[in-house]
Amino acid sequence: MALRTNFQPKLSPFLSNPVKKDPRSPLVSVASTVRSSNRVDSSKKLFTPPREVHVQVTHSLPPQKIEIFKSLEDWAENNLLALLKPVHTNWQPQDFLPEPSSEGFYDEVKDLRERTKEIPDDYFVCLVGDMITEEALPTYQTMLNTLDGVRDETGASLTSWAVWTRAWTAEENRHGDLLNKYLYLTGRVDMRQIEKTIQYLIGSGMDPRTENNPYLGFIYTSFQERATFISHGNTANHARQYGDLRLAQICGTIAADEKRHEAAYTKIVEKLFEVDPDDTMLAFADMMRKKISMPAHLMYDGRDDNLFGNFSAVAQRLGVYTAKDYADILEHLVGRWKLEGILGLSGEGKRAQDFVCTLAPRIRRLEERAESRKTKRAEMMPFSWIFDRKVQL
Numbered sequence: 001m002a003l004r005t006n007f008q009p010k011l012s013p014f015l016s017n018p019v020k021k022d023p024r025s026p027l028v029s030v031a032s033t034v035r036s037s038n039r040v041d042s043s044k045k046l047f048t049p050p051r052e053v054h055v056q057v058t059h060s061l062p063p064q065k066i067e068i069f070k071s072l073e074d075w076a077e078n079n080l081l082a083l084l085k086p087v088h089t090n091w092q093p094q095d096f097l098p099e100p101s102s103e104g105f106y107d108e109v110k111d112l113r114e115r116t117k118e119i120p121d122d123y124f125v126c127l128v129g130d131m132i133t134e135e136a137l138p139t140y141q142t143m144l145n146t147l148d149g150v151r152d153e154t155g156a157s158l159t160s161w162a163v164w165t166r167a168w169t170a171e172e173n174r175h176g177d178l179l180n181k182y183l184y185l186t187g188r189v190d191m192r193q194i195e196k197t198i199q200y201l202i203g204s205g206m207d208p209r210t211e212n213n214p215y216l217g218f219i220y221t222s223f224q225e226r227a228t229f230i231s232h233g234n235t236a237n238h239a240r241q242y243g244d245l246r247l248a249q250i251c252g253t254i255a256a257d258e259k260r261h262e263a264a265y266t267k268i269v270e271k272l273f274e275v276d277p278d279d280t281m282l283a284f285a286d287m288m289r290k291k292i293s294m295p296a297h298l299m300y301d302g303r304d305d306n307l308f309g310n311f312s313a314v315a316q317r318l319g320v321y322t323a324k325d326y327a328d329i330l331e332h333l334v335g336r337w338k339l340e341g342i343l344g345l346s347g348e349g350k351r352a353q354d355f356v357c358t359l360a361p362r363i364r365r366l367e368e369r370a371e372s373r374k375t376k377r378a379e380m381m382p383f384s385w386i387f388d389r390k391v392q393l
């Protein structure tokens, strides 16, 4: 059923949407909520995103295209489900954590705290931000289940698409669990502030602008799985440099999962390019025009109005996830899907192809220019996640 938000004009699929800017800050939003005399309105505002989301377009995939996903049921079983690891042999968080039932538990915890004692605060900001992103998993499962033609219609649907989504979620669930427990045991971070941030973030949701459209949705997840692969891979390398080999192993193991998930989502999009190259190209161009938002872009800790921006700045400075990575991912996907060689596109499709195939160098140039204009003054910012200690942005 093609439902649309009632205040929206019908926008053609895959076209860039106007952006509604809202200057409200989370603090203002919450404060004004408390003062409001309208009780229904105020209680709603307390749990809506601290920042207004974009104009929300829904169900942009033409209904006849939903059939494509039905016809790919067997393909999905053979190509996607084959990429999952059996639960009985797969790793679990407990494989990397001190064993609470053992005599040596306290010594293991002591060793862990010894290892993490000297790791710098800015690294913890990155690791906590990554962990919070993983912990908002309910949002990502919800997002996948917004997609027409592939959603889990019952919660226990036996379509290959639904089986994949649940199994993917179950694999992902170990990432936040493991990082959360490890960070808790270090004693270096303010768990209560972190838990508040997770609660705010899950309550806020996310706005990936994928329009219930599996073409857009799977391009988004292809991009995101690679982004998390890069980011966890970098936190692994840093942990190794700081001498915590167990933490390096943890981040590396999570990164390997992300890589496998990236393989699955890029396979879906590769298949879409094969069966419907024109609309898949338009979808890719549309996502890139809108820019791929990070899954935790609505994060808030009850204090910092620009928490995600500040966390991203630290990740950029440490090289955990950078603007260059964004351009590299785009370039990687263009190569992975062999987009330059796709022939027989419509005029519109060819323009989209030109756009995506030449975008990465343009992003890099813009980034270099922005970087050179930046004042080199070191700005320090307190993070509630580490007891308000200040970290350079």
Ligand SMILES: [Fe+2]
Residues within 6 Å of the ligand: 134, 172, 175, 228, 258
């Ligand atoms: Fe993950």
Ligand SMILES: [Fe+2]
Residues within 6 Å of the ligand: 172, 224, 225, 228, 258, 261
């Ligand atoms: Fe992931």
